[in-house]
Amino acid sequence: MDDKNKILEDMESINLGNLNTIEFDLVLPRMGEHGSMISWISSDTRFLKRNGKVIQPRHGMGKRVVTLTGVFELGSYKMTKEYTVTIMEENDSFEVRDLMPIIVHAQVNETFYLPNSAVITTANDLKLSHTIDWEGKEACCFEEPGIYQIRGHLLQSNFPVSAKIIVHRTYQKPLLYKERNCISCEGNVALLPSSFLQAMRRKVDALCEIDDDQMLYNFRMNAQLDLHNAQPMIGWDTVDSKLRGHTTGHYLSALALCYRETKEKKILNKIQYMIEELGKCQDAISHIEGYHEGYLGGIEESQYDALENFAHYPEIWAPYYSLHKILAGLLDCYQYTYIEKAKQIAERLGKWVVNRLSDIDKASLKRMWGIYIAGEYGGMNESLAQLYQLTGDIRFLQTAMKFDNDRLMVPLQQDVDALCWIHVNQHIPQVIGALKIFEGSHQEKYYTIAKRFWDFVVEAHTYTNGSIGEGEIFHEPYAIASMIDDNTGETCASYNMLKLTKELFSYEPKVKYMDYYERCMVNHILATQIQDIPEASTYFFPLEPGSKKSYTDENSCCHGTGLENHFKYSEAIYFANKDDVYINLFVSSVLNFDKQDVSVDMKVKEECPEDIHIKFIGAKKCKLHIRVPYWHRGDILVTINGVLQKTIIEDGYIVMDQLWENTEIHVQYHCSYFIEETPDRSDIISIHYGPYVLAVISQSQEYIQYQIQDIEKQISKQPQELKFYDLVNRVELLPLFQIDQHSYHVYVKKG
Numbered sequence: 001m002d003d004k005n006k007i008l009e010d011m012e013s014i015n016l017g018n019l020n021t022i023e024f025d026l027v028l029p030r031m032g033e034h035g036s037m038i039s040w041i042s043s044d045t046r047f048l049k050r051n052g053k054v055i056q057p058r059h060g061m062g063k064r065v066v067t068l069t070g071v072f073e074l075g076s077y078k079m080t081k082e083y084t085v086t087i088m089e090e091n092d093s094f095e096v097r098d099l100m101p102i103i104v105h106a107q108v109n110e111t112f113y114l115p116n117s118a119v120i121t122t123a124n125d126l127k128l129s130h131t132i133d134w135e136g137k138e139a140c141c142f143e144e145p146g147i148y149q150i151r152g153h154l155l156q157s158n159f160p161v162s163a164k165i166i167v168h169r170t171y172q173k174p175l176l177y178k179e180r181n182c183i184s185c186e187g188n189v190a191l192l193p194s195s196f197l198q199a200m201r202r203k204v205d206a207l208c209e210i211d212d213d214q215m216l217y218n219f220r221m222n223a224q225l226d227l228h229n230a231q232p233m234i235g236w237d238t239v240d241s242k243l244r245g246h247t248t249g250h251y252l253s254a255l256a257l258c259y260r261e262t263k264e265k266k267i268l269n270k271i272q273y274m275i276e277e278l279g280k281c282q283d284a285i286s287h288i289e290g291y292h293e294g295y296l297g298g299i300e301e302s303q304y305d306a307l308e309n310f311a312h313y314p315e316i317w318a319p320y321y322s323l324h325k326i327l328a329g330l331l332d333c334y335q336y337t338y339i340e341k342a343k344q345i346a347e348r349l350g351k352w353v354v355n356r357l358s359d360i361d362k363a364s365l366k367r368m369w370g371i372y373i374a375g376e377y378g379g380m381n382e383s384l385a386q387l388y389q390l391t392g393d394i395r396f397l398q399t400a401m402k403f404d405n406d407r408l409m410v411p412l413q414q415d416v417d418a419l420c421w422i423h424v425n426q427h428i429p430q431v432i433g434a435l436k437i438f439e440g441s442h443q444e445k446y447y448t449i450a451k452r453f454w455d456f457v458v459e460a461h462t463y464t465n466g467s468i469g470e471g472e473i474f475h476e477p478y479a480i481a482s483m484i485d486d487n488t489g490e491t492c493a494s495y496n497m498l499k500l501t502k503e504l505f506s507y508e509p510k511v512k513y514m515d516y517y518e519r520c521m522v523n524h525i526l527a528t529q530i531q532d533i534p535e536a537s538t539y540f541f542p543l544e545p546g547s548k549k550s551y552t553d554e555n556s557c558c559h560g561t562g563l564e565n566h567f568k569y570s571e572a573i574y575f576a577n578k579d580d581v582y583i584n585l586f587v588s589s590v591l592n593f594d595k596q597d598v599s600v601d602m603k604v605k606e607e608c609p610e611d612i613h614i615k616f617i618g619a620k621k622c623k624l625h626i627r628v629p630y631w632h633r634g635d636i637l638v639t640i641n642g643v644l645q646k647t648i649i650e651d652g653y654i655v656m657d658q659l660w661e662n663t664e665i666h667v668q669y670h671c672s673y674f675i676e677e678t679p680d681r682s683d684i685i686s687i688h689y690g691p692y693v694l695a696v697i698s699q700s701q702e703y704i705q706y707q708i709q710d711i712e713k714q715i716s717k718q719p720q721e722l723k724f725y726d727l728v729n730r731v732e733l734l735p736l737f738q739i740d741q742h743s744y745h746v747y748v749k750k751g
Helices: 003-013 195-209 217-223 246-262 265-285 302-308 319-337 340-357 362-369 380-391 394-401 406-413 424-441 444-460 491-507 511-528 557-565
Strands: 037-042 064-074 077-087 096-099 102-107 117-122 127-133 146-154 160-168 189-191 574-576 580-583 589-593 598-605 608-618 623-627 637-640 653-656 663-668 673-678 681-689 692-697 715-717 724-726 731-735 748-750
Touching: 003 064, 003 077, 117 406, 127 406, 189 195, 195 246, 195 265, 195 511, 195 557, 217 265, 246 265, 246 319, 246 557, 265 319, 265 340, 302 319, 302 362, 319 340, 319 380, 340 380, 340 394, 380 394, 380 424, 394 424, 406 424, 406 444, 424 444, 424 491, 444 491, 444 511, 491 511, 491 557, 511 557, 511 623, 511 692, 574 589, 580 598, 608 623, 623 663, 681 715
Parallel strands: 102 160, 580 623
Antiparallel strands: 037 064, 064 077, 096 117, 117 127, 127 146, 146 160, 189 589, 574 580, 589 598, 598 608, 608 663, 623 653, 637 663, 673 681, 681 692, 681 748, 692 731, 715 724, 724 731
């Protein structure tokens, strides 16, 4: 290589980690692998020094976005590369006003652990989850029944804490024997022509172009196997990244989901190749010094050693997060292809986790999971609970419970929204895992945690398009207008919220779950793809005035979930049990559900989403439930075989129970225009047409003053198209999923 290409290689290989939520000094290399000399320039040395030292803004000043420029020089060549660094403000030096009582029930002669977090109320009325120092007394055991008290204090504070311990002669944790009410008809649904099918087909093409050997690069390197002349991975999976391997896990899941949807032979061949080669890597790694039987990963096992010694980022990144993606990918491959080898590899890897955590006390585990970034573990609890369901080995379920995170779960058990200042996507998968643990254990607390979390998030932390989080962080409840910027709506968070929503619906088929699902799927997930670059997806979904979507294919977390997202559109359209079929989402599709001997053919024009045509074929009587969407206004017209029907609505669904073979159903809703105010500022609004969030097309970086006279009359829609024009404000509007390279305003200011 000449000097120029050496610089380009060095620029590609440099990985500074996740720069979106920085609270610590950066490690800035001074020389590249190919000899480039590197110097660094900061756009704001008040917060980021040229040597990587970070000075966080004081609490109340807000985060700071700094441009860090790397200057690469070799020979006569000099080139630059910019990195965007988001530096978080310092935590509040808050005054504690109150603390929720801590009551623990226990049984005599059984060791239990005190919660390591408590819900505090600050002087300015914030509810926060804060760590407790029990002064080494986390593990407790009492020989006699009675009421005891243990004292401690809040970490980094002298504020006193006490726990009331009620010791029973016999005590059983409350159980809830709640079974699933219905199941998703996923795998039995074929999408018909629509924007959803187009997005899926683009992603099929992108998957087919991915080099499997490149996806295996880090695993083969770790296993000391031949690299098959593959190119190294980029982004968060470069050879010097401490998260390498996570994208390969997402790739496995994407392939599995793609095969479920398409049954394409080429995709199955890729799955078979990946599974076979990963099996070889697992076999080889198990014989290398420093590794233990069953381990499989793109990172060294020593990262897990460091976590057990409470190492922080960037010494390590998030080893169990990366591991979860691999384990989840293997389980997805087995679920949708029944390749036994995938299950065998997953089971060996699961046993490695069981053995790894078996001798670590609970207090240390809680401390590990509480370490920011380094302790992030994705949905390890979910995957282990899945392994229990597959194998019946109770050790997997017991180990899944070892991932319980008190900072998240204690407030939820007390029915308190204390999500403020915690990382969004670090915690949603933990809640999904709690629900999966409930499925195996029936312990009531896990179901309660999942339900309350969903309610808090959707009620108080969700933007108008269904997305969540600003700068990857939860903020105060109902703080929406005050948190509108370019780092809103992490795509990973919506991916996981939809997954949680679907799971909760299967237990309780409530219309609120599918109202949220539709809003988020249509206005965030479908809008994350760029038409000309099918392999790319969004990380954040910017909502500030004059935003433009920014796309990436650098193997970030959101690129990983982006590989999967567009194969999941069929998952929540239909649910069923032995007596009922639910139509939840109005996406043109065909359901052939052999378990029920039911067929549904649904056609919906996107430009006319209120007009639903359904052909229902059932060999036996069953009750059909058709969701009444949140955006409907006025009367509903329903005909069966051309005959007008009396509309019966139960729990937010049109209900029909007199259906026969070849029943033709037509449902006519009213697709109206309406506005939604933000909860913290009534003058900041979003504009909607039926299920679609409409964005104003404008390059202005100030809020548009939006005059509202009669919203139904002032907006004109082009026939047979989703293009809109406001005659009063003289602006063009488009649904978010149709915006590609436009500058847009999701929120406007009421004039």
